[in-house]
Amino acid sequence: MAITSIKNLKEFSTNNDRFEGAHLLCPGCAHSMIVRELMNCTDDNLVISSNTGCLEVSTAVYPYTSWDTSWIHIGFENAATAVTGAEAMYKARKRKGTLKDPDAPVKFVAFGGDGSTYDIGFQWLSGAMERGHDFTYICLDNENYANTGGQRSSATPIGATTSTAQAGTHSYGKKEKKKDIVSIMAAHGSPYVAQLAPNKWKSMAKGFQKALETEGPCFINTVSACTTEWKFDPKDTIHITDLATDSLMFPIYEIIDGHELNILYRPKNIIKVEDYLGAQGRYKHLFKPENKHVIEQIQSDIDKKWDMLQRREEARI
Amino acid sequence: MSITGSTVGTDKRGVRELGGEEKVGWDEVQQGVVLNSFDGTTEGAAFLKAEERNYADFNSYTATVASWRIIKPVYNRDICIDCQNCWVWCPDTSIISRDKQMLGIDYDHCKGCGVCVEVCPTNPKSLLMFSEATDNDEALAGWPVKEKKEK
Numbered sequence A: 001m002a003i004t005s006i007k008n009l010k011e012f013s014t015n016n017d018r019f020e021g022a023h024l025l026c027p028g029c030a031h032s033m034i035v036r037e038l039m040n041c042t043d044d045n046l047v048i049s050s051n052t053g054c055l056e057v058s059t060a061v062y063p064y065t066s067w068d069t070s071w072i073h074i075g076f077e078n079a080a081t082a083v084t085g086a087e088a089m090y091k092a093r094k095r096k097g098t099l100k101d102p103d104a105p106v107k108f109v110a111f112g113g114d115g116s117t118y119d120i121g122f123q124w125l126s127g128a129m130e131r132g133h134d135f136t137y138i139c140l141d142n143e144n145y146a147n148t149g150g151q152r153s154s155a156t157p158i159g160a161t162t163s164t165a166q167a168g169t170h171s172y173g174k175k176e177k178k179k180d181i182v183s184i185m186a187a188h189g190s191p192y193v194a195q196l197a198p199n200k201w202k203s204m205a206k207g208f209q210k211a212l213e214t215e216g217p218c219f220i221n222t223v224s225a226c227t228t229e230w231k232f233d234p235k236d237t238i239h240i241t242d243l244a245t246d247s248l249m250f251p252i253y254e255i256i257d258g259h260e261l262n263i264l265y266r267p268k269n270i271i272k273v274e275d276y277l278g279a280q281g282r283y284k285h286l287f288k289p290e291n292k293h294v295i296e297q298i299q300s301d302i303d304k305k306w307d308m309l310q311r312r313e314e315a316r317i
Numbered sequence B: 001m002s003i004t005g006s007t008v009g010t011d012k013r014g015v016r017e018l019g020g021e022e023k024v025g026w027d028e029v030q031q032g033v034v035l036n037s038f039d040g041t042t043e044g045a046a047f048l049k050a051e052e053r054n055y056a057d058f059n060s061y062t063a064t065v066a067s068w069r070i071i072k073p074v075y076n077r078d079i080c081i082d083c084q085n086c087w088v089w090c091p092d093t094s095i096i097s098r099d100k101q102m103l104g105i106d107y108d109h110c111k112g113c114g115v116c117v118e119v120c121p122t123n124p125k126s127l128l129m130f131s132e133a134t135d136n137d138e139a140l141a142g143w144p145v146k147e148k149k150e151k
């Protein structure tokens, strides 16, 4: 695989972007930061598919495409199916000797939002993982169905207000906890699973390169701050993501071969989760006295999870 | 239901039956839309800089979202240390970097989000937001001086 240098940002910046501007994602949207970084990690040919969602509708608005690679969209739930179909055909043609350039390096990548990954495309993703195709699935986790107006998904954390789980006099927003997609994907026995964040560009680039290099089905959950639905100023996308990783709301780690867990980022100063929550409109109501218990619950869940991750890393099992 | 060998693969409602050369049979309709990113091959795009590429009219690179902006970033080369923070985090591929140097802003594709200004580490910043109507030279002439670190 033709890996590009990620030793430092200066070297990384010599890459030629293959994700073009004048797409229609909101100003400050983290989706495109993540996609750009994936595409800048390698010089290989890329075959990419996208589920329906903000990324897909904003980058293929007729008559324009923002993708300088092979790219396909079929339906909401089947990016994993589409790209693994292409991968299977590629392998078959390689075997039969009908490829024009059988030695040209090529990587297969699927992008999905959390709605399509955690919920509606879940069985399609699970099937593709189980079949063992050589591809990388990247979830752009903005914790809601952003493209259709911010409905709750199983990735939405407890306490967030969404258009279908609204905070008000009788509700503090979503009642249920976020699904642990990373563990679920690791349980598929995938050779490489990780949770990464764009503010930590180097660990994200390293993780992407590892996933692309690793043979077999790899899964990466990326934290994608959504200025529109999380309700923060577009200029603050990286700042909010810093708060997410430094409060350990989004711990950065990888799981190799379904069991070997490595923590990839340890904040020097772990901040309180209320600093992260308080910076976003979707959690504003939690600061009312009657909702204080929800913040306490979120903090205690984070502490337990961090403890678990550290123990698992230490145990090397 | 049984399908006899002779009917398999036969379109009984062929072009002529539908009437007219311009109409096509159900199995000839091109499903979906194919947009080419380049005139010619897509291969090797990773090795070409934007100015060396043969963009097709379908490529959004040829479009502009400049009208989205009400504020814009202005770049001051004198202070910049070419750290490339702005390059890696610009969501709109609008920081023009070549050979490890920051060259400026692509105002056709910049949406004025302000992320680049936030992540710029110099003091004073090498990128600042101004109203879209401000003249860049005027902005540069009135650039702030180094801020004293608050204790």
Ligand SMILES: Cc1ncc(C[n+]2csc(CCOP(=O)(O)OP(=O)(O)O)c2C)c(N)n1
Binding pocket: A052, A053, A054, A055, A075, A076, A077, A112, A113, A114, A115, A116, A117, A120, A140, A142, A144, A145, A146, A147, A148, A153
């Ligand atoms: C089967 C199906 N159900 C629902 C929709 C409507 N729909 C289109 S985009 C979208 C939201 C996508 O949410 P997510 O996957 O989280 O991506 P995001 O837009 O947040 O990036 C929905 C519900 C659809 N297109 N197809």
Ligand code: SF4
Binding pocket: A024, A025, A026, A028, A029, A030, A031, A054, A058, A142, A146, A147, A225, A226, A227, A228, A229
């Ligand atoms: S709604 Fe959110 S995810 Fe969708 S384009 Fe806007 S910022 Fe990005």
Ligand code: SF4
Binding pocket: A028, B072, B073, B089, B090, B091, B092, B093, B094, B095, B105, B109, B110, B111, B112, B113, B114, B115, B116, B117
């Ligand atoms: S304002 Fe936003 S879109 Fe424009 S150059 Fe800066 S980061 Fe890119």
Ligand code: SF4
Binding pocket: B079, B080, B081, B082, B083, B084, B085, B086, B087, B102, B116, B119, B120, B121, B122, B126, B127
């Ligand atoms: S972030 Fe600031 S200092 Fe760094 S390259 Fe961009 S303009 Fe220059």
Ligand SMILES: [Mg+2]
Binding pocket: A113, A114, A115, A140, A141, A142, A143, A144, A145, A146
């Ligand atoms: Mg989403």
